Amino acid sequence: xxxxxxNPRHLVRRRGQEARLRCSPMKGHSHVYWYRQLPxxxxxxxxxxxxxxxxxxxxxxxxxxxxxxxxxxxxxxxxQQVVRGDSAAYFCASSPSLPAGAYNEQFFGPGTxxxxx
Amino acid sequence: GESVGLHLPxxxxxxxxxxxxxxxxxxxxxxxxxxxxxESGKGPQFIIDxxxxxxxxxxxxxxxxxxxxVKHLSLQIAATQPGDSAVYFCAEIGGTSYGKLTFGxxxxxxxxx
Numbered sequence: 001x002x003x004x005x006x007n008p009r010h011l012v013r014r015r016g017q018e019a020r021l022r023c024s025p026m027k028g029h030s031h032v033y034w035y036r037q038l039p040x041x042x043x044x045x046x047x048x049x050x051x052x053x054x055x056x057x058x059x060x061x062x063x064x065x066x067x068x069x070x071x072x073x074x075x076x077x078x079x080q081q082v083v084r085g086d087s088a089a090y091f092c093a094s095s096p097s098l099p100a101g102a103y104n105e106q107f108f109g110p111g112t113x114x115x116x117x
Numbered sequence: 118g119e120s121v122g123l124h125l126p127x128x129x130x131x132x133x134x135x136x137x138x139x140x141x142x143x144x145x146x147x148x149x150x151x152x153x154x155x156e157s158g159k160g161p162q163f164i165i166d167x168x169x170x171x172x173x174x175x176x177x178x179x180x181x182x183x184x185x186x187v188k189h190l191s192l193q194i195a196a197t198q199p200g201d202s203a204v205y206f207c208a209e210i211g212g213t214s215y216g217k218l219t220f221g222x223x224x225x226x227x228x229x230x
Contacts, residue, residue: 004160033216042206042220043161056216091160103149103215108160 002027004094004109012115019079019086021112025094031055032075033093033106034067043091049075082116089113129227136197138224140190140207148211151218152181152192155204164192169211194226202228 005024013019025032031050035043048056049069060067064082069075079086090113093106130136142150148169153161167174167181167190174181180193190207204225208218 031216033218035218035220040223042222043218045217045219048214048216056214058217093160103210105151105163105166106218108153108162110158110160 004092004107006090006092006109006112008112009110010113010115012117013082014117015083016081019082019114019116021077021079021090021092021114023075023077023092023094023109025075025092026107029094029096029107031095031097031104032069033095034075034077035091035093037089037091037111039088046077079114082114084116087114087116126222127225127227129229130197132197132199132228132230134197136192136194136201136226136228138192138194138205138207138226140192140221142188142190142207142209142221144209144212144219145185145188146212147209148215149209150181150183150190151208151210152179153206153208153220154201155206155223157203161206164205197226197228199228199230202226 004026007022033048034046037043045059047060047067052071064080066078089111091108091111093108095104095106149166151166152164154164155161165176165179165181167183178195182191204223206223207221210218
């Protein structure tokens with residue numbers, strides 16, 4: 001079984017450009033999570049999505065960042081008008097459906113390393 | 118705000134020794150605590166988890182201990198191997214949201230042959 005896939009693995013953008021990060025969850029997983037990791041720091045939660053729904057976006061910056069998980073295709077994390085402070089590793093994780101009040105292991109992808117020049 | 122943090126940022130051990138990595142948490146509402154291993158250039162890899170109603174859980178070469186009285190979590194790795202060298206993160210989940218992992222800062226474990 002293929003794990004969580006992310007592309008591109010490395011992305012270089014100039015200030016003001018747009019960055020699009022893609023995440024394909026593991027087969028059979030309907031929940032996707034995005035995290036950001038700054039150098040020498042832990043991962044910070046950004047957003048939790050199910051197919052066509054945003055469940056929790058409490059970690060998303062108010063401006064320039066958006067995420068989607070369409071009915072068909074990968075989840076996309078979009079960063080508009082990137083700034084140098086957006087340089088980080090962005091990780092996607094996926095999990096199967098969650099029964100109410102339950103926790104399921106999140107499986108992480110290899111990450112996309114974004115560098116803003 | 119609530120957070121999960123670590124006492125020691127780095128740990129160096131000799132191959133074959135046992136390693137203990139510690140973590141302090143502040144959210145008493147967390148239902149699960151999880152340890153992840155992250156190797157350079159890779160995503161976090163699940164090691165072991167423990168539910169909040171347990172004190173101890175064992176896996177292959179790893180043991181997680183939970184002390185709710187002092188809000189402390191530890192990961193014990195037996196017979197540490199060079200392949201165990203990585204950054205180890207504790208994380209917590211639960212309470213009102215089962216979709217949001219809150220990670221600690223991380224401990225760098227270096228195993229010397």
